[in-house]
Amino acid sequence: MRITVFGATGGVGREIVGQGLAAGHHVTAVVRDPARLPARHGDRLEVIVAARLDDPEALRPAVAGRDAVLSGLGPRGRGQVGVASSLTRSVLRAMEAEGVRRFLAVSAAPLGPVPEDETPWLRVLTPLVSWVLRAHYADLRAMEAALRDSAADWTSVRPPRLVDAPLTGRYRTAVDANPRGGARIARADMAHAMLALTTDPAAVRRAVGVAY
Secondary structure (H helix, E strand, O other), rough: OEEEEOOOHHHHHHHHHHHHHOOEEEEEEOOHHHHOOOOOOHHHHEEEOOOOOOOOHOOOOOOOOOOEEOOOOOOHHHHHHHHHHHHHHHHHHHHHHHOOOEEEEOOOOHHOOOOOOHHHHHHHHHHHHHOOOOOHHHHHHHHHHHHHOOOOOOHHHHHHHEEEEEEEOOOOEOOOOOOOOOOOEEHHHHHHHHHHOOOOHHHHHHEEEEEO
């Protein structure tokens, strides 16, 4: 496939770029600082340096002719809360202008329903985390609302706590739900799931929970 990755220098984004190239895809990485992108795979990697991501017109060359766009956009700190929804809207407008439809974005498990048989400690922990990070999750809810209002064939991918660990390829997914007892997932496996979901018709215009 020809895919574009926004947030390509973040933890999940770097994994998407590396795994996408390893799988033989042609990858366009949209970055602010190319020095932070370690992956190099010759002519199958195109790096676009974008000083601003809030201008849909400027983003059109990054998405034109692509089979899918994958986004790891999100705040690097509390001072950047709001960027997931605002920048996603810009990407969606650029995609619509270019007639590109498939879009996947990193969201978060607390936006999904709590499984009826959820473990007791996650029933306590999830509302607590949601309250502590309420501004961050409000931003992601706004992002998901923008997805639903768009014409894109979107998927919001909802992980629990992201950790740094090797790729396993072994995890659970649940459409419009969260896997029971899912407390964490490696960024490498999160990226693996997003690439797999890109061509899964059952995930189109749905939220998908992913966890160990």
